[in-house]
Amino acid sequence: GAGVSQTPSNKVTEKGKYVELRCDPISGHTALYWYRQSLGQGPEFLIYFQGTGAADDSGLPNDRFFAVRPEGSVSTLKIQRTERGDSAVYLCASSLGDRDTDTQYFGPGTRLTVL
Amino acid sequence: GENVEQHPSTLSVQEGDSAVIKCTYSDSASNYFPWYKQELGKGPQLIIDIRSNVGEKKDQRIAVTLNKTAKHFSLHITETQPEDSAVYFCAASMDSSYKLIFGSGTRLLVRP
Numbered sequence: 001g002a003g004v005s006q007t008p009s010n011k012v013t014e015k016g017k018y019v020e021l022r023c024d025p026i027s028g029h030t031a032l033y034w035y036r037q038s039l040g041q042g043p044e045f046l047i048y049f050q051g052t053g054a055a056d057d058s059g060l061p062n063d064r065f066f067a068v069r070p071e072g073s074v075s076t077l078k079i080q081r082t083e084r085g086d087s088a089v090y091l092c093a094s095s096l097g098d099r100d101t102d103t104q105y106f107g108p109g110t111r112l113t114v115l
Numbered sequence: 116g117e118n119v120e121q122h123p124s125t126l127s128v129q130e131g132d133s134a135v136i137k138c139t140y141s142d143s144a145s146n147y148f149p150w151y152k153q154e155l156g157k158g159p160q161l162i163i164d165i166r167s168n169v170g171e172k173k174d175q176r177i178a179v180t181l182n183k184t185a186k187h188f189s190l191h192i193t194e195t196q197p198e199d200s201a202v203y204f205c206a207a208s209m210d211s212s213y214k215l216i217f218g219s220g221t222r223l224l225v226r227p
Contacts, residue, residue, distance in 0.1 A: 042119075042121075048214055104149075
């Protein structure tokens with residue numbers, strides 16, 4: 001079946017602009033995660049949704065970052081007033097939401113470049 | 116919070132040899148330890164995971180061991196093949212539906 005998809009695959013923007021990154025999870029997965037991966041580093045947790053609500057947003061670096069999942073499926077990560085330091089690959093993952101047997105499946109990521 | 120350290124950062128082996136990657140974690144509450152393989156331009160792909168109620172798990176050429184007392188876990192790849200070349204990440208979490216804390220990665224090169 002289809003895996004996690006993310007659009008766009010690449011996004012180039014100018015400093016100060018607003019961007020939206022989209023994630024389509026695997027059908028039926030109730031849990032959705034956003035991570036950020038800088039060059040040469042491991043993914044870093046940003047936010048986790050269980051259904052429509054953000055269960056843990058402790059990884060969001062500041063209030064310029066916001067994410068929504070209004071219908072419990074597709075999620076959008078929104079970044080306001082982008083800075084050069086926001087340049088990274090933004091990864092989305094989804095899982096069934098069963099804490100005893102879960103597996104997080106990752107999408108291919110969106111590479112964000114802030115000029 | 117949890118901190119995961121991973122070693123080595125790069126590893127080069129001859130095809131057919133074994134490769135071992137080691138990770139340590141700091142939070143004794145962690146109970147779930149997955150390993151991901153990431154190829155260039157792609158997202159991480161789960162290759163094996165282990166939960167704290169077992170000490171070892173094997174899947175064909177890949178095995179993972181966990182020592183909860185010492186707070187470390189290791190990935191073992193036997194009979195390495197060139198297609199095993201990639202970056203490998205370990206991670207730790209309270210459970211598999213919780214946020215994953217990743218190590219910094221190991222770049223594995225398998226020389227033909």
